[in-house]
Amino acid sequence: MPELLRTTTPDTGVKPMMTLATKPLPENIGVAAKLRDFADLLDSQGADGFRARAYRSAADVVAKLERPLGEILAKEGRDGLVALPAIGTGIAGAIAEIIATGRWSQLERLRGEMEPEALFRSIPGIGPQYAHRLADEAQLESLEDLENALHSGALHIKGIGHRRKEMLAATLAERLGRVRLRTTPQPQPLPPVSMLLDVDRMYREKAAAGELRKIAPKRFNPKGQAWLPVLHARHDNWHFTAFFSNTRLAHELAKTRDWVVIYFQAEGQPEGRCTVVTETRGPMAGKRVVRGREDEKQLKEPA
Template sequence: MVIAQQLREYAGLLEEQGEDNFRPRAYRRASDVVAALNRPIATILAEGGREALVALPAVGEAIAGAIIEMVGSGRWGQLERLRGELAPEVLFRTIPGIGPRLAGVLAEEGTLETLEDLENAIHFGNFALKGIGPRRKQMIASALAERLARRSTPYLWKKSSQPPVALLLKVDRAYRDKAAAGALRLIAPRRFNPTHEAWLPVMHSKVEDWHFTVLFSNSRRAHELGKTKDWVVIYHQRDDEPEGRSIVTTSTHGSTEGKRVVRRDLLQRNAEPTEPIAPA
């Protein structure tokens, strides 16, 4: 019942924050399906894995991933993001082998937010952290595989598409213009916000067949460099693919100085390198 309630809350926050297309309806339909089940969703997951969730009406890959995260950790990063409560270091500490220090390092620059991010980093990214040997890395990878109900090799995971750079820059411009005009809902992030001020604008939009959620970066690094109003984090999703993430910043050096550049999330499979394009 808690998972059904969280799916419904997510749908409500999407609507409250300006999302006016089918995504809220999709999450609300999934909430109704989960609430009407005659046995716990955790039992269905334990017996049949991710495939059993996807087989349920109104529950595709994206919502199945959300349910798995909630069942495994009691948290849901996407919901916490919209609430302004996202704290990756707390989530990472739920994984055996990750203590407070390592969790803080993983979350410090805002590169990793979710267990999916962490799993991708271990298998495809740069996870060569000091003090993390092969045995500990394997323990963390095994715990993540179990938590995320991975029953096959990670190289067979469903791929997430990447929006065209021109489209990301268009979304970046729209977000910054609306934020400057005070036209967006403000949320009060819990991290790095001791006064609990509602300062972080959030925008939801649909362009072509892409769904976007856009916020300024609230990472430690962005605060340290005074870039919280320059670094734009764009979460993107199409159809029922996993959510992806890109960052748009103003370049400060080289041939792209003064231009907005798109930095693909290199933790994703199939991610492309940094693509500097278009004037700010």
């Protein structure tokens, strides 16, 4: 299979000048440090240098800001962040998550430290039981995942009724720096199924050949073994990160070497996620398919 293309067109939009801080602001310095840590991990895991440079540029901007990031979010929402140099929609979302929770799911994922249950327990009204079900049954990883599931109507957890969903949506809107609640879900661009299957194939081939950096996930890994390969790739305007699934269900069904979770992000867009599996039923049995997009044209290739 040919290597994925590695060309992209950077954003050339001109943004307004920012006011530099006369002395560092602790909140901003902390966020900048996380952005730089993320860039360092991208480099160490073989990601394309363009993406790492983008996060370092954003870190430089954040560290020099005169206003606290939390103040910008509170008064202007994410639009206030996107108006800053070097900060697009995706990085603005990361900053909002860090300010709201002190954590960043993308960074924790690359470190193997992802613990979504702890994140969900930080939401008022969500105790250990619901946090566990949001992570394992609904397969959610971040506050943005939860917010999107609420707005799209995709969240179906027993005990979380209409009133509680409204309260959760309002809480998330405030914590994630929304100026106002969205009344309808915003459509997110999706990479073609064929492109996702290319990434899936590349990941499994490189993992089998031992060519990928491995991380030691914190969940379901009592011995702390570095067993989980990670792939970073680019195709046109898309960035991809792929892992074998490390969910409770994947372990219970012995699918940790079959199910591949692919995170994708177009330039200036929020991150999305899909899972590629080997179909076990119907005319596509034995073929790789993108879950949730079975009705679209899939490459009929064997697993």
